[in-house]
Amino acid sequence: MSKHHITTTINGDEVDFLCETSQTLLDVLRDELHLTGTKEGCATGDCGACSVSLDGVLVCSCLVLGVETGGKKIETIEGMADGDELHPLQRKFVEHVALQCGICTPGLLVAARSLLAKNPDPTEEEVRFGLAGNLCRCTGYQNIVNAVLDAAAEMRGA
Amino acid sequence: MGLKPTPYGTAIPFEEKELKFVGKNPTERPDAIEKVTGRARYAADYSLPGQLFGKVLRSPHAHANILSIDTSAAEALPGVKAVVTMDDFPDLEVEIAAAGELMVNFRDVTRNVMAREKVLYDGHPLAAVAATSNAIAKRALKLIKVEYEVLPHVIDVVEAMQPDAPILHEDQFTKGVDPKPEKPSNIATRIESKLGNSEEGFKKADVIIERHFNTKAAHQGYIEPHACVANYTEGGYAEVWTSTQGHFVFRSQIAKILKMDLAKITVTPAELGGGFGGKNTVYLEPLAIVLSKKSRHPVKMVMTRDEVFRATGPTSGTNTKVKIGATKDGKITGAQAELNYQSGAFAGSSLSMAAVTVFTRYDIENILVIGHDVTCNRPKVAAYRAPGAPMIAFGVESVIDELAEKLEIDPIEFRLTNAAKEGTQTHFGPKLGPIGFVETLEAAKASEHMKMPLGPNQGRGIATGFWFTIGNETSSTLNIAEDGTASFVYGTVDVAGGSRAVFTQIVAEELGIPLESIRVVQSNTTSLGFNFTTAGSRGTAAGSMAAVKASRDAVARMCDIAAKIWDVDIDEVAWEDGHARPAGANVGDFDPLSVADLAKKAAYYGGTIAGHAELNVVGGGPGFGTHIIDVEVDKGTGAVKVLRYSVIQDAGKAVFPDYVKAQFHGGAVQGIGMALNEEYIYDENGIMENPGFLDYRMPVASDVPNIDTIIVEVPNPNHPYGVRGIGEVPIIPPLAAIANAIHDATGIRLQDHPMSPPKVLKAMSEL
Ligand code: FES
Ligand code: FES
Numbered sequence A: 001m002s003k004h005h006i007t008t009t010i011n012g013d014e015v016d017f018l019c020e021t022s023q024t025l026l027d028v029l030r031d032e033l034h035l036t037g038t039k040e041g042c043a044t045g046d047c048g049a050c051s052v053s054l055d056g057v058l059v060c061s062c063l064v065l066g067v068e069t070g071g072k073k074i075e076t077i078e079g080m081a082d083g084d085e086l087h088p089l090q091r092k093f094v095e096h097v098a099l100q101c102g103i104c105t106p107g108l109l110v111a112a113r114s115l116l117a118k119n120p121d122p123t124e125e126e127v128r129f130g131l132a133g134n135l136c137r138c139t140g141y142q143n144i145v146n147a148v149l150d151a152a153a154e155m156r157g158a
Numbered sequence B: 001m002g003l004k005p006t007p008y009g010t011a012i013p014f015e016e017k018e019l020k021f022v023g024k025n026p027t028e029r030p031d032a033i034e035k036v037t038g039r040a041r042y043a044a045d046y047s048l049p050g051q052l053f054g055k056v057l058r059s060p061h062a063h064a065n066i067l068s069i070d071t072s073a074a075e076a077l078p079g080v081k082a083v084v085t086m087d088d089f090p091d092l093e094v095e096i097a098a099a100g101e102l103m104v105n106f107r108d109v110t111r112n113v114m115a116r117e118k119v120l121y122d123g124h125p126l127a128a129v130a131a132t133s134n135a136i137a138k139r140a141l142k143l144i145k146v147e148y149e150v151l152p153h154v155i156d157v158v159e160a161m162q163p164d165a166p167i168l169h170e171d172q173f174t175k176g177v178d179p180k181p182e183k184p185s186n187i188a189t190r191i192e193s194k195l196g197n198s199e200e201g202f203k204k205a206d207v208i209i210e211r212h213f214n215t216k217a218a219h220q221g222y223i224e225p226h227a228c229v230a231n232y233t234e235g236g237y238a239e240v241w242t243s244t245q246g247h248f249v250f251r252s253q254i255a256k257i258l259k260m261d262l263a264k265i266t267v268t269p270a271e272l273g274g275g276f277g278g279k280n281t282v283y284l285e286p287l288a289i290v291l292s293k294k295s296r297h298p299v300k301m302v303m304t305r306d307e308v309f310r311a312t313g314p315t316s317g318t319n320t321k322v323k324i325g326a327t328k329d330g331k332i333t334g335a336q337a338e339l340n341y342q343s344g345a346f347a348g349s350s351l352s353m354a355a356v357t358v359f360t361r362y363d364i365e366n367i368l369v370i371g372h373d374v375t376c377n378r379p380k381v382a383a384y385r386a387p388g389a390p391m392i393a394f395g396v397e398s399v400i401d402e403l404a405e406k407l408e409i410d411p412i413e414f415r416l417t418n419a420a421k422e423g424t425q426t427h428f429g430p431k432l433g434p435i436g437f438v439e440t441l442e443a444a445k446a447s448e449h450m451k452m453p454l455g456p457n458q459g460r461g462i463a464t465g466f467w468f469t470i471g472n473e474t475s476s477t478l479n480i481a482e483d484g485t486a487s488f489v490y491g492t493v494d495v496a497g498g499s500r501a502v503f504t505q506i507v508a509e510e511l512g513i514p515l516e517s518i519r520v521v522q523s524n525t526t527s528l529g530f531n532f533t534t535a536g537s538r539g540t541a542a543g544s545m546a547a548v549k550a551s552r553d554a555v556a557r558m559c560d561i562a563a564k565i566w567d568v569d570i571d572e573v574a575w576e577d578g579h580a581r582p583a584g585a586n587v588g589d590f591d592p593l594s595v596a597d598l599a600k601k602a603a604y605y606g607g608t609i610a611g612h613a614e615l616n617v618v619g620g621g622p623g624f625g626t627h628i629i630d631v632e633v634d635k636g637t638g639a640v641k642v643l644r645y646s647v648i649q650d651a652g653k654a655v656f657p658d659y660v661k662a663q664f665h666g667g668a669v670q671g672i673g674m675a676l677n678e679e680y681i682y683d684e685n686g687i688m689e690n691p692g693f694l695d696y697r698m699p700v701a702s703d704v705p706n707i708d709t710i711i712v713e714v715p716n717p718n719h720p721y722g723v724r725g726i727g728e729v730p731i732i733p734p735l736a737a738i739a740n741a742i743h744d745a746t747g748i749r750l751q752d753h754p755m756s757p758p759k760v761l762k763a764m765s766e767l
Helices: A025-032 A088-095 A105-118 A124-130 A142-156 B032-036 B072-076 B106-113 B134-142 B157-161 B198-203 B247-258 B285-295 B305-311 B351-357 B389-406 B411-418 B437-446 B498-511 B538-566 B595-601 B657-676 B734-746 B757-765
Strands: A004-010 A013-019 A051-054 A057-060 A073-075 B052-058 B064-070 B080-084 B096-099 B102-105 B125-131 B145-150 B187-195 B207-215 B227-233 B237-242 B265-269 B299-302 B318-326 B332-344 B367-375 B458-467 B472-480 B486-490 B518-522 B573-576 B579-582 B609-617 B623-633 B640-650 B707-712
Touching: A013 A025, A025 A051, A051 A105, A057 A105, A088 A105, A088 A142, A088 B032, A105 A124, A105 A142, A105 B032, A124 A142, A142 B657, B052 B134, B052 B285, B052 B305, B064 B125, B072 B080, B080 B134, B080 B285, B096 B247, B102 B106, B106 B247, B106 B285, B125 B134, B125 B285, B157 B318, B157 B332, B157 B367, B187 B351, B198 B318, B198 B332, B207 B389, B227 B285, B237 B247, B237 B285, B247 B265, B247 B285, B285 B299, B318 B389, B332 B351, B332 B389, B351 B367, B351 B389, B389 B411, B389 B458, B389 B734, B411 B437, B411 B458, B437 B458, B437 B623, B437 B640, B437 B707, B458 B734, B472 B538, B472 B595, B486 B498, B486 B538, B498 B518, B498 B538, B498 B657, B538 B573, B538 B579, B538 B595, B538 B609, B623 B734, B640 B657, B640 B734, B657 B707, B657 B734, B734 B757
Parallel strands: A004 A073, B052 B299, B237 B265, B332 B367, B486 B518, B640 B707
Antiparallel strands: A004 A013, A051 A057, A051 A073, B052 B125, B064 B145, B080 B125, B096 B102, B187 B367, B207 B318, B227 B237, B227 B299, B318 B332, B458 B623, B472 B486, B472 B609, B573 B579, B623 B640
8 A cells, every 4th residue: 555645834843744645644743753742532523632723723632634734734732842942831730830740731721822822811611611621631621721811812912 | 548557656746837938829839940941751661671562462452351361472573572461460269458548369469460361351461572662562462362252342431330230340248238139239338337327307398409420431631641761670579660659559559469578669759640540550561561571671751642541541421319408487397318329340449539529518317328339341430539429429519509499599509508527427428627618608709700790691509529638647757968058858749740849848947048048859658658549638738747847857956966065954045047046145155057057067966857747647628629610601503602690619728828729720621621522431431532632621721721729728726837628629619610601501401421512502402
């Protein structure tokens, strides 16, 4: 079975990869490109641990095929900080103890960034519903919600 | 506990003192930056050069004899490098050992890892394949031919206890009954514990309430599936990187299952993506090692979510009976409980631990507790946060609430009247030491939450919980580098990022050096002596005791160097604020020496500075908590919404308070999930119907409210900083507290879990 040659942009860099038809974007990121910051919790679109943004749209990378991503822009957790400078969401997650085991954290950060891009001034309820696609078993969500609200305020310059 | 108490254990007594780091939130947790940038390495993130991918063939039947397994077609598939079945594993004798809060029997562990005579549940492994890609490994599984003789199965705990139930183990005769039964039974063990005479106690009661409860199995639900990479090398060595709460216990289990020497196995715990008790026992690791040995390649294995649900965890489904009697003025005179707990395919549920928590929150003179550990065709039960306790607390705290209502006594007052205190005799042996239960009830009574008004269809519920803190073997090393910075190597796996921060705070406090000068490192199994698994809320409590001991060891060594430099007696050197100083004015006029000064000179004065702890920690302080929950019940749909939630718990001493609160949040929300939604559902063939997150519905952010927290601090006298374990108590009260709140809102009392909309609707229609 011959593999497909795909060219994409990942976190601003042009990236080439070979993949089988059945490989998901998540498989490609983790197994072919060794970008293991994106996590697999279920591979069925139910946990959000694999969240990435694809041409600016939040997707579960376990539900996208590698072959569909040709010519597209992919953003993963690895591209979130600007060098040494953490993204405000990352900093607020640390400050608010919004992570425990941390396996859900990359997905939640990517999802939160996409939420704030659409709605820079969300209410608590909007954050809770906006992140309802991301499971976290450790935190009970409260510190995550507070971190997102606090980061949103900072990003608005409030 | 199942763990032998030792007279040679170590407890370092509590000292009241000024604190600089302990009790204050550190600004940055040692693990946090790696985790928010995606750089933290979990087991599935590891890869070795030349690695193969391993997959497991699992039983599609709940109960069947294995007549034959033919792997020849799979072996012939290009890309397949090894196939293993039971023939690649030695059979083992009965041998019991502790693995976390539950005991394991190696004869069963090896059968759970790879079925031998029969398959005992849907998902039971019976072969494994290593191939050059995941896709080829999956294709190979389909080529393995297994002939089964399907047997009748049993899923439900009460059905499994019946004399005519299908029997899982023909050689299992109920233990704990005299004389030994003649017929095999699914009841593996009967236990009984009592205090006073419960029947006499009931005679003094004015009101007696007896109720039956049922709870369904629930999964720990960690988001990280089990994963490992194993490499078997020349000379018979094995290296494993894995997702574990206890790498030393994993090493012991691997050594037994594969009949290897312990020293030939190195287990490295990867960053853990959640465990909650479910990662205390091996599943994939022995398979990966044997596949690696056979194929001469490293082998990586990662479970799918479907495999996690079907073959790991969950907690016991239970059937319980609770009977409590009290006088008119609210004094409990007698109490009985019967606990029937599923253990899954092999004996050994959390029954023995659950049984000792039943009435331990209350000072009751007459108690009888009877329990049965019951095998049935489900995955072998694993520990889940306060294993077994939430289910029996559901019963006890519901009956307590009903008694209080009948006696027209406020539910908190009723509990205060009967609350356990220092000196209370437990029904399982020891008297309780200083505990903070009354303080949590008083704090609940005085809380803002209790003053909030309730609207129509809204109700408030109270429930309480108790759990142990275990100690056990704990080793660590503190190395002081030549520049005076410190690395602390610990071996109690940091299951969620809190204990690493705490160890840094403790070392900083003991040495008097800033947090930034300390690096904490999680050991593998070769860099430290044995550490018991992180279970029983011991991680921070026992681990920090070892940090204190290792720090004090290093301080003694630094005082020794100062004494040599000054040419004085070691008793004439004092350690204060990160410096060796003369102990008094008459010792001499010497400038204080910092850690860095001493480290620079250490080589000449006898060698490197290090401190060690190799302890068996004892004296863990039990934890108590009280929860208050407000719910609103939708009368049309039966849906229950949690509106307000307060956790009040005794932490002994909260070393990192924001993290303690975060643990309270997490436990409470797991409890809400268990109470309202989560359950294992089986079809009539004994096949799990909901092995995925879509149908096994865990709480999401929009399902839950903010959780208010109050930390009570009654120091544990047997810990130098007064620390108690805090991780497990918060999951115990939610089931009962929600049931009590639903009653307050609607008048119904639910005894069947989960309290899902159809059950609420039905109960309301029967009112
Ligand atoms: S791994 Fe993609 S949603 Fe869970
Ligand atoms: S922090 Fe562990 S799952 Fe979210």
